[in-house]
Amino acid sequence: MxxxxxxxxxxxxxxxxxxxxxxxxxxxxxxxxxxxxxxxxxxxxxxxxxxxxxxxxxxxxxxxxxxxxxxxxxxxxxxxxxxxxxxxxxxxxxxxxxxxxxxxxxxxxxxxxxxxxxxxxxxxxxxxxxxxxxxxxxxxxxxxxxxxxxxxxxxxxxxxxxxxxxxxxxxxxxxxxxxxxxxxxxxxxxxxxxxxxxxxxxxxxxxxxxxxxxxxxxxxxxxxxxxxxxxxxxxxxxxxxxxxxxxxxxxxxxxxxxxxPGPKSQLADLIDTTDEMSEADIEQLDKPMQQFSQKKSATPNILEVSNLVKEFTVRDSSRFRLPWSGKISSHQTFRAVDDISFSLKRGESLGLVGESGCGKSTTSSILTRLLDPTSGDVIFDGENITSYSSVQFAQIPQRAKIQMVFQDPTDSLNPRYTAKDTISEPLKQLLFIKKREALNERVIKLAKMVGLPENLLTRFPHQLSGGQKARVGIARAIAVEPLLLILDEPTSALDVSVQAVVLQLLNKLKRDLGMSYIFVSHDLNVVRLLCERVMVMNRGKIVETGMADDVLRNPQKDYTRNLVSSIPHFEPGKKVA
Amino acid sequence: MLQAVPSIFGVIVISFVLTRALPGDPAVYFAGAMADKESIEQVRQALGLDRSWVEQFFIYVGNLAQGDWGQSLKTGQPVTEELLKRLPASLELTFIGLGLAVLAAVPLGILAATNPGSWVDHICRLLVTAGVSLPTFFTGLFLIYIFYYLLGWSPSPLGRLNILYLSPSHVTGFYIIDSLIAGDLEIFLGALAQLILPTITLGLFALAPIARMTRGAMLGALSSDYVRTARANGLSKSMILLTYAFRNASLPVLTTLGMVFSFLLGANVLVEKVFSWPGIGSFAIEALIASDYAAVQGFVLSMALLFITVNLTIDVILAITDPRVGLEE
CATH class of the missing domain: 3.40.50.300 (P-loop containing nucleotide triphosphate hydrolases)
Structure with a gap:
């Protein structure tokens, strides 16, 4: 040496x-x-x-x-x-x-x-x-x-x-x-x-x-x-x-x-158009897709949430020391979601941002009716869906209209199902399509929509890359033509370059299918790229809400300001050390 | 402790119903071969078997509550007395068998996990396969054939002690302990010699699941993130192996141990038969053949109690070793 x-x-x-x-x-x-x-x-x-x-x-x-x-x-x-x-x-x-x-x-x-x-x-x-x-x-x-x-x-x-x-x-x-x-x-x-x-x-x-x-x-x-x-x-x-x-x-x-994604980047900046998986791929979507576009409806808001509360009983009080005020009861309760209200227009996407434990996942679980709220109303497409219990909800037609894309593309796919099985499952269960040819046709169309090459449909999750698995998860969610798609940190397990592609795909799908999104994430920069409006949550409460760009550039509350300033990014002028 | 109550009650109900559902009529059996219809009926009344099942059940539970497990029809002795007399013999066999299995299986499993693919690993695999595939009565007879019949190294497989010896005065009922208390080395050695073959038979049977579980749990622990951390911090090999890996791996092994113990209770019945061991297992078989209701129920109940006690003990040990366990309660 x-x-x-x-x-x-x-x-x-x-x-x-x-x-x-x-x-x-x-x-x-x-x-x-x-x-x-x-x-x-x-x-x-x-x-x-x-x-x-x-x-x-x-x-x-x-x-x-x-x-x-x-x-x-x-x-x-x-x-x-x-x-x-x-x-x-x-x-x-x-x-x-x-x-x-x-x-x-x-x-x-x-x-x-x-x-x-x-x-x-x-x-x-x-x-x-x-x-x-x-x-x-x-x-x-x-x-x-x-x-x-x-x-x-x-x-x-x-x-x-x-x-x-x-x-x-x-x-x-x-x-x-x-x-x-x-x-x-x-x-x-x-x-x-x-x-x-x-x-x-x-x-x-x-x-x-x-x-x-x-x-x-x-x-x-x-x-x-x-x-x-x-x-x-x-x-x-x-x-x-x-x-x-x-x-x-x-x-x-x-x-x-x-x-x-940085504080100023636009969705289109994230990938070159010359990249292998990009617009060109997504552009392939054929015309009949337009049939998915929404019928005119009386209610301008697809979703209205009012005074939503979810309480959990805390078993071991010594481990969760909460500021406890109010009447003495034998059960200590913890308010995961504390009296939140918001609305979502048709075709709009709303970002739900906050740190772990802020109640964003609980909120999305209530919206998809996987959890029963303690109190409050969720009006979806003109109907109060909280009047059904989560078990009943699984059996009514509205079930198909709210779908979810999950955080971990690997864990949320059945390892023994091929991509095709996974995508056809909701078609069978919720739309009752039983004929093989009809199923095949739908699955192939969906695969095309999410940019999943047809020859990958017979593969099992472990034979697919992270980005491909994410596509399967998205295809499964949009298979039943939902009005509202809840995205629970869909890209957090992906590499940045894959994340960029998936975000673009989601944006494209939203435009083409006219879906509304609720995008749950901890990453403000990612949320800003996909959502017009953003809602910041902390300890079960909505801290701040507003247009995504405004909130990110000019946060009003201390909590949001702290959140925004914690995101590390490269600033040419400012050099540490 | 309270969790055990429903299981005990369940065992009482099931053992009661099962014994009644068995083919065979105790009245016929005890009236003897020469009995006519009338005397069978008399016996039936005397045994209380003419009443409805529900009635019989409440009588049975009522007696149990007073500590009366009924009388064995065959021997005329109270069931509790019969069981208590034989239980130490079975327990001595089971515990020593299990102890041998643990002593052999745990180090074997650890060695196999630390050197996967090595000769230790192959021996481990061989023993596990043998232990699983060879039934206990076969290993028992095989061992007797070699060590008693061919080599003559071990004493005749007839009971707990050679008939020439007197059994040591009863303290714990475990001969090897009682003889030591009595200070009689000769009886101790005699009892030990009788124990070797049956305990090895049981041990071989118990070894397989324990070794397998230890190997698997150790492999899991050794590839875990916290062992990687321990290695990255340069901790010594023994520290990593014992304090970090094995202590974590011992949790599933302990759980398996509870299960293995219950298997052993079952395997005991056959081993006792093969070695003419005067234990609770051979007693149960005889009672079963004679449709001796009280004795069979007593056997099932005492086994269940034993099983519950062992599992409770293991749960307590688990709670001490694993700080996370306490959370559930």
Whole structure:
């Protein structure tokens, strides 16, 4: 090595042995990190960014094989080093934090003990002062009431707190390099910001080097000094943050930047029209589609919700401390939806935004009548559908008129159903189409509408990509020609470029079919692209409502302002550090 | 504890109905081969079998409430006394068999999970297949044939103790414990020698599900995110294996253990027959053949009670190991 970097990964290649032969996960990947530097590795799923990290600290699973390249850390050769050495280094010199922090902590060991395990292993504390040190670490990651939290189990903590504990474990032994693998995926934007700020603060104070692995370009730009863009196991571009955004060189980088929705981007900007899956595909929709367009109806509003309340009984009062006022009753109740009213015009789309636990999912479940409200009315297409119980509702014709697209395209498809089975199910159940030819014809038409190639219809969910699965889910929902489509975070599990395509598809379908949308999401930028109006919820109440652009540009309430400012994005003028 | 009440009541009802539904008439059986119609009728009245089922049931439940499980028609002894006399023999067999199985299966499962595809894994698979596919009476007879008949290493498979010895004075009813209390090493060894073959037979049977479950649970735990975290923090191998992986994997294994115990209670009946073990199982078979209602009901009830107790104990252990369990209640 001519000139030494703190961490130097040189032409690393990794292969995985799978049943279908050898898969090249990494091809000649070279990265380096200097002392105190924050390197971002950006890429979509399957690009090899996590494999790179695992290879560096020697956690590659058995099927993985390093076929080429060297890794050196502070002059020490890591590739080919003995497991004993690596195990000494891990946690003490190089630490790692993971996504999904609740699963990444031992579920049946108190968090304090888990911090102690690391301290004792690397002889950073003795039996006598280890508890004090562990509690001290909890304080450092700003966990309130650290002495009591020492005894908490992961299931008793929120996702954000679990991630703080993970950080405490990772930093307990003062390592010199921290690898953060999608540390905030699955956390709310405000929690994400708090977590990332904490990581930034702690690592800066210790002059640590950080490798931040993320799919979120906005976040990478806000917290990194330098970015490496990966695609299919190769590095396609490596440059300082500002340069990547101002003059991206590689077409993939350009595509990624374009596909990441920012505060100013328009739906049409997200993908080039030359892209494989785009307008051209969706444009194929044939004329008979127009038959779906709505009949004229007396009511201008498709949906009117008034004074909707949903209360849940809280079993264990000690775990949900709520500001409790009012009469004493034996059952404590928790208002998930607290007296909300709104209306939705025909053909309009409304964004429902808020953090987890704000009641947006409960609201959408009540609208689709999967849940019974405690009180309040939902007038759908001129009829009060709350007068039916959720069981009765399943049997009346209106059932078909409200459909839902679910969050996780994988989990919401029956793994034993082919795409065709999935799409034809509502046709059979709700429209009573039994004839094979008629079914086939409808399914093929629907597949065309959502841009799903016909030859994929016989595939099972695991044989489809994330974007294709999302299309199947959308086709299933629009199969019965609903008037109202409720989209529950339909793109949150998708890569940005796929998200862009799906959002465009949804927009196109809305225009062609005249459906109304309720788009539930935590991502204000995405909501703004698809919805005219947006409604911000917090703790079961509507905090703010208005035109999407107005709310995003000029939020009136503190809560909304906080939400908007937490979204990390690249701003050319403002450079962190 | 309260959850057990409905299950106990259910067992009482079902055992009552089932014994009545069995073919065979106890009155005919006890009146003897030479009895005429009249004497059969007399016996029937004496046994209270001429009354309706409902009436019989309430009498039965009323007696149970007073702690009276009825009398065995065959031996003329109270059922409780008969069962208590035999229960320790069966329990000694079951517990030691289960203990052996756990001692062998858990390490085997762990080793198999940590080295998938290795020779340990193959041995594990072989033993599991053997344990599942070989019925207990076959393994029992096979072991007797080899170790008693061919090699002559083990004592004759007739009961808990060679007839030359006197049974140790009754304290717990478990011979190996009682003999130690009495300080009689010779009887202890004698009782132990008698125990070896039947407990191995039972153990082989119980080993399969436990080893399988341990292997599966360990594989799951080892590929979990929290073990990855533990490795990323450089924790030592034993720490990862025992504190992180095994403690989590032990939860499903414990649940399986409760199930295996109930299988063993069933398997016991055959093993006791093969080894002429004077346990509760052989008693039940005889009672069943004789349509000895009180005895059969007593057997089913005591097994159910035992099963419920074991499962309650396991639930308590689970609640202690897994902090999440307490949430449900």
């Amino acid at each position: 001519k000139h030494e970097h703190f961490l130097d990964v040189n032409e690393l290649s990794v292969e995985f042995q799978t049943r279908n032969g050898i898969v090249k996960a990494l091809e000649k990947v070279s990265i380096h990190v200097d002392k105190g530097e924050v390197l971002g590795i950006v890429g979509e799923s399957g690009s090899g960014k996590s494999v790179t990290a695992y290879t560096i600290i020697g956690l590659l699973d058995r099927a993985g094989l390093v076929t080429n390249g060297k890794t050196a850390f502070d002059g020490m050769l890591l590739s080919g080093a003995k497991e004993a050495l690596l195990s000494d280094l891990r946690g003490r010199e190089i630490s790692m934090i993971f996504q999904n922090p609740r699963a990444a902590l031992n579920p049946i060991r108190s968090v304090g003990k888990q911090i102690e395990d690391v301290l004792l292993r690397h002889v950073q504390a003795s039996r006598y002062n280890v508890r004090k040190k562990a509690i001290d670490m909890l304080d450092q990651v700003k966990i309130v009431d650290s002495k009591r939290r020492y005894w908490s189990y992961p299931f008793e903590l929120s996702g954000g707190m679990c991630q703080r504990v993970m950080i405490a474990i990772a930093l307990a032994c003062n390592p010199r390099l921290l690898i953060a693998d999608e540390p905030t995926t699955g956390l709310d934007v405000t929690t994400q910001k708090a977590t990332m700020d904490l990581i930034q603060e702690l690592t800066r104070n210790r002059n640590m080097s950080v490798i931040l692995i993320t799919h979120d370009l906005g976040m990478a730009s806000a917290y990194c000094d330098r970015l490496v863009v990966m695609q299919k196991g190769k590095i396609v571009e490596s440059a300082p943050v500002v340069k990547i955004f101002s003059e991206p060189q590689h077409s993939y980088t350009k595509k990624l930047i374009a596909a990441s």
